[in-house]
Amino acid sequence: MTKSSEDRIRRMKLQHQAEGYLELGLPQHALHALGRLGEAANSDVRTLHLQGEALRSLERYADAIVPLRKVAELEPENVQVLLALGWCHKRSGRIDLAIESLEAAVAADNDEPLIRYNLACYHSVAGDKRPALAYLEQALALDPNYRLLIDHEPDFEPLRQDPEFQAICENSRTRG
16 A cells, blocks of 8 residues: 555544544534544545534634635535524624625535524624625525524514515415
8 A cells, every 4th residue: 555545544534433422512622523624624625624613613713614614615506504604703803704605605505504594693694685685585484484584583683673574474484
């Protein structure tokens, strides 16, 4: 077996180990396993994605942005990475970049209601009423079950008293 084959197998084993740790809710262990890859961890898409997810699980959102952004650059159609990146940007105080990430996710997967629901939330937080309401309507049209989340979603506080928001919520209740 060649050195490169051994390295590839070792990398795959450590990635698999890290995935297992993440599934068990042990993100610190996942980072430790990935850290054993050394410099190779900085260029492998799967490793970077796992690092980002582990850091996100540890609520180290600003740190998670670095590997997630690299993955998004290498895989611009990866909706899960774009959602995670948006999540981290929002929690790092950059709602503008969160919106930008999710707009890219819409371009990659136009039929995923979660993207539109999150965009409604992010635009609401940003004070952008029109896009918030439009994305909320679209999310509900794609999956009416999202109506169950609205009443408990703090991101919609800026819109709660708005008659158009209330009408959208009421219409979603009568359709469901």
